[in-house]
Structures are given as C-alpha cells and as structure tokens.
Amino acid sequence: MAVTMHAKSDSEVTSIDASSPPRSPRRPLYYVQSPSQHDVEKMSYGSSPFGSPHHYHCSPIHHSRESSTSRFSASLKNPRHPAPWKRIQPRHEADDDDDDDDGDDQGSGNHVRFYVVCFVFSFVVLFTIFSLILWAASTPYKPEIFVKNMVFHSFNLQAGMDGTGVPTDMLTLNSTIKIFYRNPATFFGVHVTSTPLELHYYQLKVASGYMKKFYQSRKRERIIVAAVLGNQIPLYGGVPVLSGARDHLESVSVPLNLTFVMRSRAYVLGRLVKPKFYRRILCEVTLKGNRLGKPLNLTHSCIYK
Known part of the structure; x- marks a missing residue:
C-alpha cells in the first residue's frame, strides 16, 4: 500500500x-x-x-x-538620465532657503513699518489731546475790558464845500477815549488789536480813531488812550440839531454812538494753539457844548458782546 x-x-x-x-x-x-x-x-x-x-x-x-x-x-x-529626485531635491532646498530668507526680510520690514506707523499715530493723538487741553484751559481767561470815559476837547461847526463843490456845514471834532484792559491769564500773554473806533450820528459817521496794537503779559492790566477825530466832515443837513447852531454851540447836545471791536489773541503753543477773544463794544455818548474838556463817565453806558 x-x-x-x-x-x-x-x-x-x-x-x-x-x-x-x-x-x-x-x-x-x-x-x-x-x-x-x-x-x-x-x-x-x-x-x-x-x-x-x-x-x-x-x-x-x-x-x-x-x-x-x-x-x-x-x-x-548611463548618467545622462539621472533620477528625477536627484535633480529636483537640491533646487527645492535652495528655493526653500531663499523663500525663508525673503520671508524673514519681508516680515522684519513689515514690523518696522508697523512700529513707525504706530509711533506717528500715537504722537499725533497725544499732541492733539495736549493741544485741546491747553485750548480748553485758556478759554476761561477772557480779557477784562470796559470803557472808562470819553473827553471832547474841541467842537467846531462852519460853512464849507465838499470835494465836489457842494456847499454844506463842515464839522470838526477832537476827542479821546480811555479803555481799561486786563489779562487775567496765568500762563500766557495776549496780543491786542482793535477795529477803528467810530462815532456815528445814526448812520452818519462824524469821527473815527485807531488804537495801537500792544502785547499784554499775563496777569497785567493797563489803561489805553485812543484819539477819535473828525476833520471837516460834511453834514449835508444830516444832523438837524446842528443846523443853524454855529453861533451857540455851547448849548447844543448831540447823541452819538461809539462802536469798535477789540481782538485779543494768545499764542499758548506757538501758532498751533492760539485762542482768540473778541469783544464788541457799543457805547452811547452825548456831545454837549458846555462840557468840552470834561470826561464823560461811560462805565454804565456801554454794551459788551
């Protein structure tokens, strides 16, 4: 088996x-x-x-x-046909190195630009806040202004002719005004200017004057004296109270309005922070022929805006 x-x-x-x-x-x-x-x-x-x-x-x-x-x-x-990985690998590594270097340089440049932008932005914001604080701190220190008195030194009315040869009454006026000015600020001075001081009889201007600009230091005060003059002003019958009053000028009484604007400007931080204080003044004054040379108190006769 x-x-x-x-x-x-x-x-x-x-x-x-x-x-x-x-x-x-x-x-x-x-x-x-x-x-x-x-x-x-x-x-x-x-x-x-x-x-x-x-x-x-x-x-x-x-x-x-x-x-x-x-x-x-x-x-x-047969070295003519090397393996693909032998040709690609070195180039790939070199490209990776170049990309890494470029990425590092670009990243560092972006960081620098970011820091510069942040610094500039922070500086602008802080400087703006500081400027606003200074401006807000300066606004309460408005200058103290009031008109003390006005003196009419001379007053004359005579017949004459204007530039075109039209006969009319001619007014000549000489006066001065005293203004009290005080700067209450504790950390800045002010530069003060004024518009022309004008005397009007309603719409007719009979005299005008100018005040010299000045600088007022902090916590200081002064008395400003400005001349308001009118020389050979043609009336054309615009002042009825003066018509025919050439022989008795001591008895005339002419209501007039004194108007001007005082401008105060402070330079707290150069020209970047410069608060401005405008004061518009309107005073009612009466020209009396029998009070020539005497001061007229205007303390309670003016309106300040």
Missing part, C-alpha cells in the same frame, strides 16, 4: 514538473505580482510533498532582486 502511494506521488511530481514552464532568468517573472488565491490554495493543498510554497516564492523574489540590481547598475552606467 505504501509502495503504491509513493509511485503515485512520483507520477504526480512528474506531471507537475512537466506541466510547469521551464525557468529562465530573462522571463519577466519579477514583473508579475504575487500569485492569486487560487494558486496559493493549489500549492497548499497539492498532492506532491515536494512542491512546497516556499520553493515557489523563492524564485520570483530572487529574479526581482536581480532585475532591480541590474536596473540600478544600468542607471549608474
């Missing part, structure tokens, strides 16, 4: 060897993938005790290694 089985095995081995193709190192066995599941089952459950799966897999692996070795040696012999 044992001899029979051995003979059968020999015949099966012979049939397997005869059916299997002859091995050749040049066949593309190393390009073929692993055997399918059907072949593995055939190898595992075959009737030949000599056809082991280990023997079956050894040959393809051996040829695969030989083929890979031959291809590597061929690539070394």
Whole structure:
C-alpha cells in the first residue's frame, strides 16, 4: 500500500514538473505580482510533498532582486538620465532657503513699518489731546475790558464845500477815549488789536480813531488812550440839531454812538494753539457844548458782546 502511494506521488511530481514552464532568468517573472488565491490554495493543498510554497516564492523574489540590481547598475552606467529626485531635491532646498530668507526680510520690514506707523499715530493723538487741553484751559481767561470815559476837547461847526463843490456845514471834532484792559491769564500773554473806533450820528459817521496794537503779559492790566477825530466832515443837513447852531454851540447836545471791536489773541503753543477773544463794544455818548474838556463817565453806558 505504501509502495503504491509513493509511485503515485512520483507520477504526480512528474506531471507537475512537466506541466510547469521551464525557468529562465530573462522571463519577466519579477514583473508579475504575487500569485492569486487560487494558486496559493493549489500549492497548499497539492498532492506532491515536494512542491512546497516556499520553493515557489523563492524564485520570483530572487529574479526581482536581480532585475532591480541590474536596473540600478544600468542607471549608474548611463548618467545622462539621472533620477528625477536627484535633480529636483537640491533646487527645492535652495528655493526653500531663499523663500525663508525673503520671508524673514519681508516680515522684519513689515514690523518696522508697523512700529513707525504706530509711533506717528500715537504722537499725533497725544499732541492733539495736549493741544485741546491747553485750548480748553485758556478759554476761561477772557480779557477784562470796559470803557472808562470819553473827553471832547474841541467842537467846531462852519460853512464849507465838499470835494465836489457842494456847499454844506463842515464839522470838526477832537476827542479821546480811555479803555481799561486786563489779562487775567496765568500762563500766557495776549496780543491786542482793535477795529477803528467810530462815532456815528445814526448812520452818519462824524469821527473815527485807531488804537495801537500792544502785547499784554499775563496777569497785567493797563489803561489805553485812543484819539477819535473828525476833520471837516460834511453834514449835508444830516444832523438837524446842528443846523443853524454855529453861533451857540455851547448849548447844543448831540447823541452819538461809539462802536469798535477789540481782538485779543494768545499764542499758548506757538501758532498751533492760539485762542482768540473778541469783544464788541457799543457805547452811547452825548456831545454837549458846555462840557468840552470834561470826561464823560461811560462805565454804565456801554454794551459788551
């Protein structure tokens, strides 16, 4: 029984060897993938005790290694076609280094610009706040102004002709005005100017004068004296109370209005912070022929706006 089985095995081995193709190192066995599941089952459950799966897999692996070795040696012999990774890798690393350097330089430049912009913006904001604080602190220190008195020194009315030859009464007037001015500010002085001081009989201007500009230091005061003059002013009958009063001027009484604007300007922080104080003054004064040379008190006769 044992001899029979051995003979059968020999015949099966012979049939397997005869059916299997002859091995050749040049066949593309190393390009073929692993055997399918059907072949593995055939190898595992075959009737030949000599056809082991280990023997079956050894040959393809051996040829695969030989083929890979031959291809590597061929690539070394033919340097015209180097591996793609050998050409790309160094350039890629160099580009990465350049990009990193450019990124660092650009980042540092952006940081510098950001700091400069922040510094400029902060300086402008702080300087603006400081200027507003100074301006707000200076506004309560308005100059103190009031007109003390006015003196009419001379008053004359005579017949004459204007520039076109029209005969009319001509008025000549000489007067002075005293103004009290005080700067109450504790940390800045002021520059003071004024518009022309004008005397009007309703809409008719009969005299005018100018006040010299001056500088008033902090917490100081002064008395300003300005001359208001009228020389050969044609009346054209515009002052009825003076018509025919050339012979008795001491008895005339002419109501007049004195108007002017005083402008005070302080330079707290150069020309950046310069508060301005305007005071418009309107005074009612009466010209009396019998009070020439005497001061007329205007303390309670003026309106300050």
